[in-house]
Amino acid sequence: MSELLKRDGLSRRTFLKGSLAAGAAAGATYLTACAPQSQGETAEETAASEQEHVMTPEEAGEQLFPGVCRGNCYGGCFLNVHVRDGKVVKTSARDLPDTQWNRICSKGLSHVYRVYDPERVKYPMKRVEGTERGAGEWEQITWDEAFDLIAEKFTGYADEFGPESVAYWYGSGNDSFVNTIQPFMNMIGASQVNQTLDNAIFYASQKTVGVGMNFNGNEMTDLVNAKTIVIWGSNPAVSQMQGMHFFMDAKEAGAKLICIDPVYSASAAKCDQWVPIKPGTDGLLAIAIMNTIIEKGWHDIDFLKAHTVAPFLVKEDGKYLRLSDLGQAEAGSETDAIVVTDGNGTFDVPENIADPAIEGTFDANGIAVTCAYMLLLERLAQYPVDQAVQMCEVPLETIEQLAEDLAVNTPSTIYMILGLDHYVNGFYNMYDILCIAALTGCAGTPGSYYGSSECLHMFYANPNAQLAVSPDAIGTKYVLPAPRMNEIFEAGEFLGNPFTLKALWSFRANIIGNMTEASYTKSWLDKVEFLVASETIMNDTARNADLVLPVAHWFEQEDFGATYPQNVYIEYQAKAIDPLYESKSDFDCIKGIADRMGLGEYFDFTPAEFFDDHVVNDLAASMGISAAALQETGAVRGLPGSAEEPFVHGAGFAFPTATGRIQFYEENPAPNMNFGQTPDLSNETLPYWESPNELPGFDDNENAGKFPFQILSDHQKLRTHTQWANVAASKEIDPEPTAKMHPDTAAERGVAEGDYIRVFNDRGSMTVLAHISEGVRPGILLCSRGWDSRSFKEGSFQSLLNHKVSEICVTQAFFDAAGDFEKVEA
Structure with missing residues (x-):
């Protein structure tokens, strides 16, 4: 332990002395389990000595209260709140009924600093x-x-x-x-x-695999059943520490772990393969994977027919053919079901046609219709794989291997949280990735899901009662973006x-x-x-x-x-x-x-x-x-299932979508929020991709040539958003805002480790400490986030970001920003 803390000039003794100061003032005066090894002692003797000095809460005169860490970091960790003489002195992990969910991180351990923060607001x-x-x-x-x-x-x-x-x-x-x-x-x-935060994943999920009690994924304990796991645009080792160990359990059980991310993250370091994609091109890579799966014949035809919209027949107006179109039901009634065909002249509801056609164009009583799968093939053909090789900067052999891993080495899981969300084109990236599930058939079964594993306990809420305490409530007239x-x-x-x-x-x-x-x-x-x-x-x-x-x-x-x-x-x-x-x-x-x-x-x-x-x-x-x-x-x-039989999203292939199937075709595209806009929805029925709004390196983007670097941020272990930004112990480890850059970038600009740089664009600027890392692609400034503006020598990180959003899916694009930098004197 002492060796881990002896770096960057920070000794273990210095760390404990400073980080315990606030806690000591509140009564947090012991940390016996971390006592230093005495000179001449063996590790075993030290361990035994430390164990002898660990007091029980009762011996320390403490009361233990159950607590929940709920800063929306996906953790929801269960805590012991240790109280002595009416003061919180520390926190520790508390046992849950299934102890494999027991977790606590540095944020959960540092609550005493938040309780007794010298900047607490004391009165109105x-x-x-x-x-x-x-x-x-x-x-x-x-x-x-x-x-x-x-x-x-x-x-x-x-x-x-x-x-x-x-x-x-x-x-x-x-x-x-x-x-x-x-x-x-x-x-x-x-x-x-x-x-308007994190809307892209909701928007894309509702269109494709649906949003259910665990968002669009299986319970994390189910990862052990997967043979291929792709961590795409996420860093659970830092951002979702509650669940990261389940990835490692799966790897130990034989799963292949792949990380697709522009940054060599802590999660990438734990994977079998890292794919350093060009930022903002994830959707194009997903389309290339779909094209490859189809070209190689790895797609699951039976799944496409039975559990996706592939056999649904689409009219020339973009709507599905229904029984009412054939004069067999009243339009809009509950019996007005979607129609498929056997390809030989019979048109009926899916349950009456055992082997529906998924390719072809047909005449249904004088109505021209095309199988939705045909429309998918036509759309995918607009994006040749070699375009993805060039734009995504991912080799062809890597794309082919990804396609094989996902479609052949099954069951497969694609895990993504919100990293892909934070671009103006973010919902396209997520939509395209989710559509891969329709081809691989990896959904609705153990070890298979594409999306986010997150318990939406809101499903237990009575929605009407939660939004009003009386039928006399006026209600919300406007939701303003x-x-x-x-x-x-x-x-x-x-x-x-x-x-x-x-x-x-x-x-x-x-x-x-x-x-x-x-x-x-x-x-x-x-x-x-x-x-x-x-x-x-x-x-x-x-x-x-x-x-x-x-x-x-x-x-x-x-x-x-x-x-x-x-x-x-x-x-x-x-x-x-x-x-x-x-x-x-x-x-x-x-x-x-x-x-x-x-x-x-x-x-x-x-x-x-x-x-x-x-x-x-x-x-x-x-x-x-x-x-x-x-x-x-x-x-x-709070989730159906058990430790022995984890929850599976869409179990039994009952997906929470409008059709009950996986949908790669959207019959009625509409914006996720209405503020009077009239966007072009002509591309929204099928997988689609367009360049990000502002990032450099895209010829079709009018904003791409303005500044040479992407201003990217990553989650921090010590903060969630701006929570914990004021914790004194955390600042001893991570004292100020930083920006990481590739060694080639640093050499070109004459920047050395520890120099200060001013990052700027036409919206704002910030002065931060420079770090040099080969884990950051050239062209990226990877900035730490979650700081109060007073922590910067000048400016702030938020001042650099662009408030531009899509009119189709309104969500804040935290990663879709470009800028430049210059070396400055400290």
Whole structure:
């Protein structure tokens, strides 16, 4: 252990001395299991000596409370919260019923620093009247004054401009079941400013393999049943540490692990093969793989016929042929089923034709129709494999091997999370990859899925009850896309109706610290007259607000689980300590404001009562999920299946799509969000690819030649988004923002390890520490993310990013940005 910490001038003793300082102030005064080896001792003697000094919690005078780490990092790890003399002194991993899900990472271990952060917001603070936002001029007010001010503002704006002039921004900084912001805002008729994050994977999945209880993937424990696993555009060793060990279990069982990523990541280092693809070309590679599978005859014909839309007949207007077209059902009725043919003149529903045709064009009672599979072949032919070889910078033999691994060395799994999401063309990349499943037949069975393994515990929610606490709720009239807010302000209307946004509540989110193009974000936030931020610390958004509400830490309140973990359990968060200072839970803040607005009767419940009344449904009841069960046992499995028989997405080939099949053809393409746009949807019925918006090296992209480097970011082990950005112990290990570059790039610009560089484009700049790594492709500046803007010597990372989004799938394109850099003096 000591050798691992003796690098970069940081000794183990220095690390412990500094990183324990804040914890010691809170009572975290022992770490006996990491005592240094004495000179002359053997490793065995040291281990025995250390073991002798490990105290039990009881011996240390501690109480243990169940806790949940729920910062939306896909972990949802179950924790022991150690409390001594009324103070949190440390955290540790807590046993789950199936202990292979036991995990805790550096973030989970460092919560004591977040609880006792010196920058905790201690009491409600209002910006001093007459001062500018961000000037740091605050006055302390009481909770009564804060609640009265919010109620006055919200009510006044609603009376003058309509209830939709008040809006909320809801993030995932406190990801839990007890979420009453949406019911409250629906009661008053407020709008929502949608952060438009991570939408590409939802959009692409709903079109192809469907979104179910575990997103579009099998339970992570099922990976051991796969023979081929492709980790595509993801780095689970860093970003999904709860599930990474399941990949290693699969590898040990004989699975071939392949990583497709522009960066040689920690996950790539654990794989059998790394494919360093050119960024933004993933969809083109997926199409090349599909073409190769078909060319080699590796596609699963029986699966295509029985479990995909391949035999469905498409009319010239792009719609499927249905019984109503043949005069055998009423159009739009439940019996108006899609029709297939045997190729010999018989047209009927799929269950009545044992061997449907998947190739050919036919005449169905005078209606010209073509098999959807034929349309797929025609679309794929528009992208020859040699184009992918050139554009993706992946050799032909590698493409052919990938195709064989996925289609022949089966069952196969493609694991992707959100890396591919973060381009303007991201949804095409994901859509194309998911369509491979139709050809390989690797879906709906153990060891087979293409997509993301993430437990969507929201499926246990009663959707109507969760969004409203009364049938009298006005509801949300407008969902406003964040990347279009300036245009909405300038137009003074939305969807053709007069509209003005007057008040915004930033809830469980750091808007400025996380969104693309900080200058754009700040410019429209400046147009909001009244900005409220609920925060634990004074982050970028709080410092630019008009009113800041101090939010209690997770351990200072009762709550239930996380709604987006890889961990299959719903877990109980007990209240371990009283809220520090004058902080309140989000739950209590909303109750206080609701009471001031005459809505208190609708929010007269406890967190446990809300859980049972507004979350649990019949499915949850059948699995024994209730507030009482969680309070008693601490954790209840939240996914059908078991450790012996893991959950399988689309089990029995019943996929949660519009047709119940895997869909590579989209009959009714439409944007994922309506803000009045009229996009061209002519390419959206089938796999398609186009260049990213801004990255260099694409001849067909008008923005590609502006700057020579892609500004790419990677997830950090020590932070989730901007959470944990203020943890003192983490800063000893990772003290400041950095940018990695290839040695050739550094040599061309005269940059050495440890120099400072200024990264810039026409939107902004930042000055960061340079690192040199052969794991980064030439042409990429790989930047660390999740920093507060004050951590930069100059500028910020978010200022460099482009707020440009697709009009078809609106999602923030964090990776689709280009820039340049220059060496500067420290």
